[in-house]
């Protein structure tokens with residue numbers, strides 16, 4: 001396993017201010033520990049079941065990121081420990097996160113997932129929907145969630161121009177939101193964009209968090225599970 005070299009290479013390609021989240025879906029606790037031992041403390045999972053099973057088996061100083069679609073009825077399983085939820089796509093979900101965070105006496109940081117790809121996908125908000133959500137949020141009294149930025153997934157394509165355009169549009173959306181609603185809010189600062197195939201472009205376009213799985217752990221084998 002060339003984890004060490006690969007991680008060092010990725011870290012050398014992204015500015016120190018950009019956070020690397022190692023996407024550990026389908027990986028075993030042993031595989032995760034290997035990467036953890038290289039100094040990586042941020043790990044991302046896309047399934048609640050998998051995340052809540054692994055979390056108690058691994059070091060408690062790991063910052064766990066929920067990066068995949070989150071169903072309202074599953075928030076309670078990750079609320080005690082999750083560090084950042086990247087995939088908020090409705091006010092209903094945000095309200096449930098607030099409820100569960102309150103029960104755990106925590107404030108949970110969240111990103112709004114914005115739809116930027118050309119592909120049809122069920123998940124993510126349009127810019128307009130995101131703005132409505134922020135206005136609803138501002139008119140509510142949710143004290144146990146904090147909106148800290150946006151997340152997006154670009155089209156899976158070799159066409160660099162398409163990907164770059166999509167990342168640019170997410171950065172623009174972020175800038176508009178910042179300007180309109182979060183001007184004096186230091187916490188609203190994150191743009192989660194960039195995966196194995198496109199993180200270099202994402203960083204050039206202003207990403208603050210990259211989510212990388214395959215480049216760190218190798219190709220995923222879904223049949224193993």
Ligand SMILES: *Cc1c(COP(=O)(O)O)cnc(C)c1O
Pocket residue numbers: 023025046067068153195196197211212213214215
């Ligand atoms: C799986 C996944 C990633 C990582 O993808 P790789 O191509 O393996 O780097 C990033 N973000 C999300 C939302 C994912 O589901």
